Amino acid sequence: MxxxxxxxxxxxxxxxxxxxxxxxxxxxxxxxxxxxxxxxxxxxxEYVPGTPVARLDARVKIVLLLLATAGVFSAGVPAMLVVWLLILCGCLASSRMRLGRVLRGIRPVAVILAFTLVANLVSCDGRGTVELVGAIGLSPAGGLRGLMAITRILLLVGFSLVVASSTTATQLSDACVRLLSPLARxxxxxxxxxxxxxxxxxxxxxxxxxxxxxxxxxxxxxxxxxxxxxxxxxxxxxxxxxxxxxxxxxxxxxxxxxxxxxxxxxxxxxxxPAPRRLAPYDRLVLALGAALVLVLTILGLCW
Structure with a gap:
């Protein structure tokens, strides 16, 4: 195409x-x-060529991003989210992304993140553990739930930025067409x-x-x-x-x-587009990444 x-x-x-x-x-x-x-x-x-992540085939990055999305939402305890944060830090380092770029990417959703945290932390039905005024109170359990939701959103934004900073528009569209090509049958x-x-x-x-x-x-x-x-x-x-x-x-x-x-x-x-096989480096990263995500997803569901 x-x-x-x-x-x-x-x-x-x-x-x-x-x-x-x-x-x-x-x-x-x-x-x-x-x-x-x-x-x-x-x-x-910022697109940074020549990094280990940039050398990956775009198809591998898209598949791993989808698997990571499922794995992040399957994490039900804070410990698993910490593990995903460590993985994200490794991906950011591999793509040589600067912290300022990451913060600028998160800025558009900052209002949504703050509203999510406040909506889960503040209780207006009198069930809050810490009473403030009348029926209004604070719910530490709800605050923890909101914090985990915010962490999931930040993880997804971070992984998406890793893919965007290491993939051009041409590579991304070509990879999507190649991944969807079996549907043409x-x-x-x-x-x-x-x-x-x-x-x-x-x-x-x-x-x-x-x-x-x-x-x-x-x-x-x-x-x-x-x-x-x-x-x-x-x-x-x-x-x-x-x-x-x-x-x-x-x-x-x-x-x-x-x-x-x-x-x-x-x-x-x-x-x-004409069929194109994955390079050995791409296959290795795809296998290791999929295995890691599978293990973390199973642990997140069973923990």
């Missing part, structure tokens, strides 16, 4: 000299994407699905950069996003999202023209 070179305009380029972005050369935000395969990683975590449109995934991953960093550029431009014109009443703030943000949507439609038209110029049609979209 992506290896046949028919969707160069919608994929992350393999190098800064890739000429496939020439149809978009007039677009400043699209021009930023020619920096290389780091475009996807800069959104979810049952009539599932895996090829077009991979095309949609490739386009979506390709445009995530572009939309983010465009949003920041328009917001900075509006701020330079005197727009205040964090001051004034609620309706005033909505109006200010409307001045950002309106040109953003117009720009997205413009990019969609250019992408359609580029794909049409490359004779990209439904037949090309339905093509699947």
């Amino acid at each position: 992506l290896s046949n070179g028919s969707l160069h305009a919608a994929r992350a380029p393999e190098g800064p000299s890739d000429a496939s972005l020439q149809p978009f050369a007039g677009d400043s935000a699209m021009g930023h994407a020619s920096r290389g395969p780091q475009a996807f990683g800069t959104v979810f975590g 049952f009539g599932v449109s895996v090829g077009p699905l991979g095309t949609v995934l490739a386009v979506a991953l390709r445009f995530i960093p572009l939309v983010s950069e465009e949003l920041n550029r328009i917001r900075l431009a509006q701020r330079a014109r005197g727009a205040q996003f964090d001051a004034g009443p609620l309706f005033s703030r909505i109006g200010v943000w409307a001045s950002v999202f309106t040109p953003l949507m117009i720009g997205l439609f413009r990019r969609a038209d250019r992408l359609a023209e580029a794909m049409s110029a490359r004779c990209y049609d439904s037949v090309a979209a339905g093509k699947l």
Whole structure:
């Protein structure tokens, strides 16, 4: 799907000299994407090539991420979550991720984490162990339950950042198509699905950069996003999202023209990538990782 070179305009380029972005050369935000395969990683975590995790096949990382998700949710005691935290620290070290990047990745869910902890810690039905005012009290058991829920969310975000920081958009979409390719025998449109995934991953960093550029431009014109009443703030943000949507439609038209110029049609979209075997290093990591996750999942369920 992506290896046949028919969707160069919608994929992350393999190098800064890739000429496939020439149809978009007039677009400043699209021009930023020619920096290389780091475009996807800069959104979810800085892409760091050459690390042990980056050398892994993307299929192995996706499978291990799914297995780790099941293992994290099967951990029913704090001790098992501590073990998963140690594993996450090892993965972060292997991918050479900086702590600042991890904290910035967790920042969008900080409000949800705080609300989860407070909702489980504070009891309003009079069943709280520590009474505060009237029926309002604190429940240490609920607080521990909320803390474990927060830890699970942090673990999932951390493992996802490890995958994002060591995998380009092209590798990720190609791996998803390869993993889903057996479903094509049952009539599932895996090829077009991979095309949609490739386009979506390709445009995530572009939309983010465009949003920041328009917001900075509006701020330079005197727009205040964090001051004034609620309706005033909505109006200010409307001045950002309106040109953003117009720009997205413009990019969609250019992408359609580029794909049409490359004779990209439904037949090309339905093509699947050629089969590719895993390297011995990938097989070893997959076997060891799956065995470790299986052991931890069984211990989490039986503890």
